[in-house]
Structures are given as C-alpha cells and as structure tokens.
Amino acid sequence: MKRDIASHGTLSHAPPVTQRVLLLGAYGLIGAAVADALLAEGHAVTGIGRDVAAARRARPAIxxxxxxxxxxxxxxDWSPFIAGIDAVVNCAGALQDSARDDVQAVQATAMKALFAACEAQRITIVQVSAVGAAADAPTAFMRSKAEADAALAGCSCPWVILRPGLVLAAQAYGGTALLRALAAWPGPVAMPHADARVQTVPVGSVAAAVCDALAGRIALRGAYDLVEPQAHSLADLDAALRAWLGRPPRRVFRAPALLGRLIAGAGDLLSHLGWRPPLRSASLAELARGVRGDPQPWLSVGGQAIPSLADSLFAMPATVQEKWFGRVWLLRPLMIAALALFWAGSGLVALLRPAEAAAVLATRGTPQTLALAHVLGGALVDLALGALVLHRRTLGLATRGMVAVTLAYLVGGSVMAPDLWLDPLGPLLKAIPAMLPALLLLATQEDR
Structure with missing residues (x-):
C-alpha cells in the first residue's frame, strides 16, 4: 500500500514503516551508500542501472x-519499474555528455517522465540533486538537474530534493579520486582555481538524509542543501586531505586558468574513448564558481547537522589502501599512454623494416616466407593492441592480449632462438618487465 509520509511541509513522527524503494544509480558513489542505509532500516530495495552484474554479486539483498x-x-516506460513501489530515490547522474552518457536524457528527460509516472500513483520521490543546480548554471549537468528539480517541485505527490555539496566517501570516484590523488602527490602541485570555495558532506550524511525523508523525520515538499557550515578553498582542502594521508605539508601553486582548460580539454577527448576523467570542462566550470550551499534550511526542518571536513575525515581514517590508491591512480593514464606507444611503435617499426626483423628468424633456419609472415602478423597484432588499450571498454581485452602475446613471444623465442636469452641487448629478458604494466592495468581496471 502506498503511504504519504508527510504532506505540504508537515512532519510525521510515526515509527518507520518498511517500504518498497526503487533506487536509481544504486551502485554509484552516493547510491551504494543509500542502498546500504535503506537495507539497514529494513526497506526492500530494487536497484536499477545499466550494468548490474558486479552490483548483484556485491549486494545480493537488493x-x-x-x-x-x-x-x-x-x-x-517507467510503469514496469514502479509497479508495487512505495518510494523512488534518484541517485543517478552523468557529469558530461560522452560516448557513454547523455546528460539531458538521464538527468532531465527521463526524470520528468519518472516523476509524472510516480505522481499518478502518489509515490514518494527523493531526488538527490546537487548544490548549484540552477537554470542559468554554466554546465548542462547543473541545468538539467535544475530542470528535473523544477519538474518535481510541481508534482502533487510527496517529494524531497536533497542537494549535496562535495561528497566525501571511503570509495574514491570522480572528483574526490582526483583530489585524493593530488593530495598523495609527493611534491609541489599546480592547482587551477586553488582559491575556489567548497563545502563538503560525508556520503553517510546523504544516505541518512534520504532515510530521514522516507521515514517522515523531516518536512517533505522542500529542497535542502546538504553541506557543512564552513567553506574551504581547494588549497585548504588539499592540505586537509594530505594531512589525512599522513603526508607532510607542501606548496600549492595557483596555476593559470589556461592550464585547467587544457587539462579539461584532454579529459573531454578521453571521454569519447569511454573514460570518465574527473577533470572535464563541466567539473572545471563548477569548481571555478565554487561548491557552496546554505545549510540552514536543512537544520530548520530537523535535519541532522552535517559534520565539518575535519570531523568527516576523522570518522574515515586513511589506511595503506588510500595511500597506494593516491599514488597509483595518477600513474594509470601514464601507463596506458606508454603501453599504447610501446606496442604501436613496435608494430610500426616491424612494418617499416620487415626484412630486417624477419632476418632474426631466417638466419636461425626459419623459411624466409614464414619468417616474414610471422613479422607482419605480429606487427598487425601489436598495432591493434596499442589502439585497443586506449579505449576503456577494450582495456581488459588489450592488456590480456599483451600478456598473452608477450608469453608467446618468450616461448617462441626460447624454441626458435634460445641464444637471444644471452644477447647483450636482452630482447627476451626485457620482455618480462615490459609485461608488468599491462598486468598492473589489468589488476586496477575497475573504476568503482
């Protein structure tokens, strides 16, 4: 049975009732925390997302x-998903248009359709938006969030709009992953918009706010910023994260805005290869104007106070995993670029000088035609692997292929030219350490 938790800004203090909740984006940074909190309160959760195989294994209760x-x-279109549902929580979102994401479709068009479907059945809606969502915002991300928020505010069913600031979580993803990685960087760092002001919120507070809304512990039909009271500059946030990681203080240079635009432009290009770089044009524009909100309306309706940055970090102590992550995360794009150049360059050299490459095998008894076929076939494989490693969806295939080809090269070389193991230039010995970056990328390919 559907239940109106509260109406027109009134509070309900009845004991929590188990509800059937449809959770959008249930395996994302915020969505996963919300899912766990809903389960802990006894709700029955249905999660929806594009790829749920790993999520189904991680959270079988959903x-x-x-x-x-x-x-x-x-x-x-939403009818099959909201049938029998008491409440909907939307934690889905997309930062910027890319090969994988359509911001307007995900955050505005689909949400307005969902809200209309829920209104007809008086289903409660909790919309997790973002601080700074406005019709005149500089990014499609914030404009589409504002469009959905406005549509929801016009609905007659019970609803709440929650607008988190910069979300801190044990799971590092997106912008928080970049900030954590920069904090782990050993030397000075150049930071665009280092003076921009941000207010943080721990992901647990967002999840608790969702539960409070569904349980009637706060007034519905309102929009609330979820932010700590104090704002910090990005430079100060970097210093706090660095201390959290146990690193000594270091200097932060105020980098020119042009540097930020160049890095964001590179991020935009990478997004067309399936990657989700945290620093793209949209995130840079939002950082430049700051991530700031007003915590007072949330407190005035009985919302739990949002912890300060210091308290949030204290409640989430850094371990060796965070320290490793910070260092390795920044190295991953360099390893991808290096592998792409290495394998593509190897294939190109073989194609440009096939006779010389084939001579290594021909002088050891392999027929010239067969040796040449080996060289040309191997060159094409090398070029393909060098290209495939650049795309996010084929990274796993490419790194596995690199390992397999390297092992085949070592076995084949041992059989056909065992003397190369003692060659001063080490063509076989060097292949072993050259394989390790592919193994490391394969081991760290998940991004959430």
Whole structure:
C-alpha cells in the first residue's frame, strides 16, 4: 500500500514503516551508500542501472534490474519499474555528455517522465540533486538537474530534493579520486582555481538524509542543501586531505586558468574513448564558481547537522589502501599512454623494416616466407593492441592480449632462438618487465 509520509511541509513522527524503494544509480558513489542505509532500516530495495552484474554479486539483498535510464523517456516506460513501489530515490547522474552518457536524457528527460509516472500513483520521490543546480548554471549537468528539480517541485505527490555539496566517501570516484590523488602527490602541485570555495558532506550524511525523508523525520515538499557550515578553498582542502594521508605539508601553486582548460580539454577527448576523467570542462566550470550551499534550511526542518571536513575525515581514517590508491591512480593514464606507444611503435617499426626483423628468424633456419609472415602478423597484432588499450571498454581485452602475446613471444623465442636469452641487448629478458604494466592495468581496471 502506498503511504504519504508527510504532506505540504508537515512532519510525521510515526515509527518507520518498511517500504518498497526503487533506487536509481544504486551502485554509484552516493547510491551504494543509500542502498546500504535503506537495507539497514529494513526497506526492500530494487536497484536499477545499466550494468548490474558486479552490483548483484556485491549486494545480493537488493533486487537488481538492468536498464539504461536514458531510454525511459515517457511515463509509460517507467510503469514496469514502479509497479508495487512505495518510494523512488534518484541517485543517478552523468557529469558530461560522452560516448557513454547523455546528460539531458538521464538527468532531465527521463526524470520528468519518472516523476509524472510516480505522481499518478502518489509515490514518494527523493531526488538527490546537487548544490548549484540552477537554470542559468554554466554546465548542462547543473541545468538539467535544475530542470528535473523544477519538474518535481510541481508534482502533487510527496517529494524531497536533497542537494549535496562535495561528497566525501571511503570509495574514491570522480572528483574526490582526483583530489585524493593530488593530495598523495609527493611534491609541489599546480592547482587551477586553488582559491575556489567548497563545502563538503560525508556520503553517510546523504544516505541518512534520504532515510530521514522516507521515514517522515523531516518536512517533505522542500529542497535542502546538504553541506557543512564552513567553506574551504581547494588549497585548504588539499592540505586537509594530505594531512589525512599522513603526508607532510607542501606548496600549492595557483596555476593559470589556461592550464585547467587544457587539462579539461584532454579529459573531454578521453571521454569519447569511454573514460570518465574527473577533470572535464563541466567539473572545471563548477569548481571555478565554487561548491557552496546554505545549510540552514536543512537544520530548520530537523535535519541532522552535517559534520565539518575535519570531523568527516576523522570518522574515515586513511589506511595503506588510500595511500597506494593516491599514488597509483595518477600513474594509470601514464601507463596506458606508454603501453599504447610501446606496442604501436613496435608494430610500426616491424612494418617499416620487415626484412630486417624477419632476418632474426631466417638466419636461425626459419623459411624466409614464414619468417616474414610471422613479422607482419605480429606487427598487425601489436598495432591493434596499442589502439585497443586506449579505449576503456577494450582495456581488459588489450592488456590480456599483451600478456598473452608477450608469453608467446618468450616461448617462441626460447624454441626458435634460445641464444637471444644471452644477447647483450636482452630482447627476451626485457620482455618480462615490459609485461608488468599491462598486468598492473589489468589488476586496477575497475573504476568503482
């Protein structure tokens, strides 16, 4: 049975009632924390997302449904997903248009269709938006969030809009991953918009706010910023994260805005290869104007106070995992670029000088035609692997291929030219350490 938790800004102090909740983006940074909190309160959770295989294994207590939310553009498209549901919590989002994401479709078009479908059935809606969402915001991310918020505010069903600031979590993803990695960097760092002001919120507070809304512990039909009282500069946030990691203080240079635009432009290009770089044009624009909100409306309706940055970090102590992550995370794009150049360059050299490459085998008894075929075939494989490692969706295939080809090269070389093991230039010996970056990338390919 559907239940109106509260209406028109009134509070309900009845004991929590178990509800059937549809959770959008249930395996994301915020969504996963919300899912755990809902389960802990006894709710029955159905999670929806594009790829739920790993999420189903990690959280078997949730009923998972695979669906690209961007394709649910009409109210009737949502009917199979909201049947029997008491409440909907939206934690889905996309930072910027890319090969994988359509911001307007995910954050505005699909949400307006969902809200219309829920309104017809009086289903409670909790919309997790973002501080800074406004119709005149500089990014499509914030404009589409504002469009969805406005549509929800016009609904007659019970609703709440929560607008978190910069979210801190044990799980590092997106912008928080970049900040953590920069804090782990050993030397001075150049930071665009180092004086921009931000207010943080721990992900647990966001999850608790969602639970409070569903339980009627706060007034519904309102929009609330979830931010700590004090704002910090990005430079001060870097210093706090660095101390959290146990690193000594270091100097932060105020980098020119042009540097930020160049890095963000590179991030935009990488997004077309399936990657989700945390620093793209949208995130840079939002950082430049700051991540700031007003915590007072949330407190005035009985919301739990948001911990300060210091308290949030104290409650989430850094371990050796965070220290390793910070260092390795920045090295991953360098390893990808190095492997792409190494394998593509190796293939290109072989194609440009096939006779000389084939001579290594021909002088050891391999027929010239067969030796040449080995060289040309290997060159094409090398070029393909060098290209495939650049795309996010084929990174795993490429790194496995690199390991397999290297092992085949070592076995083949041992059989056909064992003397190369003693060659002063070490063509076989050097292949072993050259394989290790591929193994490291394969081991760290997950990004959430």
């Amino acid at each position: 009923t998972w449904r695979a669906q690209d939310i961007a394709r649910l553009a009409r109210p009737e």
